[in-house]
Amino acid sequence: MPTIHLLLAEHFKTPGVVMSAHATDASARAEAAELVNIMLKDSGSTGTADASTWERHLAPLQEEHGAAHCYVEITRLDVKAATAEGIEAPEATNDTLSAARRLSWLCAELYHGNAFSKENLWRWHEDAQAAIAKAEGRS
Numbered sequence: 170m171p172t173i174h175l176l177l178a179e180h181f182k183t184p185g186v187v188m189s190a191h192a193t194d195a196s197a198r199a200e201a202a203e204l205v206n207i208m209l210k211d212s213g214s215t216g217t218a219d220a221s222t223w224e225r226h227l228a229p230l231q232e233e234h235g236a237a238h239c240y241v242e243i244t245r246l247d248v249k250a251a252t253a254e255g256i257e258a259p260e261a262t263n264d265t266l267s268a269a270r271r272l273s274w275l276c277a278e279l280y281h282g283n284a285f286s287k288e289n290l291w292r293w294h295e296d297a298q299a300a301i302a303k304a305e306g307r308s
Contacts, residue, residue, distance in 0.1 A: 171247070178204045178241040181234035182211055195220065197243045204241050205230070 174197035178187040187204065191197040198220035205218040205226050212233065218226035223241065231239050 173246045175244045175246055176200055176241070177244070179238050180204070180208055180211070181230070181239040184238075194243070194245070198223065201241045201243060208239065 174191040174194050176187070176189045176191065176197045178201070179185070180187075189197075189200060191200070202218045202220050202223040205223040208230050209216060209218065209226060212230055214226075214230070216226055227239075227241055233239075
């Protein structure tokens with residue numbers, strides 16, 4: 170089963186959450202180390218984190234700034250292959266039905282925590298925008 174390594178982080182000085190998906194644990198750990206090194210620098214701390222030590226360097230930062238807004242987490246997600254099986258290709262005469270089917274599938278995938286192709290999402294977004302423009306008489 171394919172695996173995605175999801176990285177979530179927040180810098181104690183910068184509001185907002187950083188989120189990235191990685192195909193390998195090594196890639197996620199490398200980014201985690203980069204983010205921790207930025208926090209170390211901004212905190213005036215010495216030392217440099219690497220892919221194997223970033224968690225050890227993060228702990229004192231969390232004690233100093235609070236873990237609620239100073240964290241880096243990597244979560245491993247096993248995902249099943251996402252396909253649009255059962256969803257018909259857009260029909261030129263029925264864009265609304267096609268868009269509704271795609272939305273239904275997407276909602277089901279999100280509800281069940283499954284991954285899906287960014288390319289499919291973008292293509293579907295563009296198709297939906299074209300259908301909206303057509304319905305509004307802008308095409």
